[in-house]
Amino acid sequence: MVVISKTKLAAFGQNHADAVEAINEWYEKTKQADWGSLKDIKGTFNSVDYVGNDRYVFNIKGNKYRLVAMIFFDIRTLYIRFIDTHARYNKIDCKTI
Numbered sequence: 842m843v844v845i846s847k848t849k850l851a852a853f854g855q856n857h858a859d860a861v862e863a864i865n866e867w868y869e870k871t872k873q874a875d876w877g878s879l880k881d882i883k884g885t886f887n888s889v890d891y892v893g894n895d896r897y898v899f900n901i902k903g904n905k906y907r908l909v910a911m912i913f914f915d916i917r918t919l920y921i922r923f924i925d926t927h928a929r930y931n932k933i934d935c936k937t938i
Contacts (some may be wrong), residue, residue, distance in 0.1 A: 842875070845918065849921045850864050853906075860906050867901060870886070905927060907926075
């Protein structure tokens with residue numbers, strides 16, 4: 842998959858050093874993936890959830906952090922829309938972010 846934008850991950854990691862290893866692992870697995878459906882994603886990350894409007898929520902570092910991505914399978918592209926703590930995730934509408 843093509844991951845856009847890795848800079849969001851790097852910026853988040855600067856403020857949350859404990860998440861860097863988990864973020865890098867997520868990024869590498871995602872970059873190597875060739876997903877065509879939610880079932881394919883679950884083969885890589887079994888805790889992913891589809892929340893509508895092409896948005897998928899990933900648990901990072903044992904659910905301490907959440908990452909919301911917009912995925913377009915037909916062009917193999919994933920857009921990072923949000924990454925932050927679980928508490929901040931609870932305050933957003935992940936279907937529209």
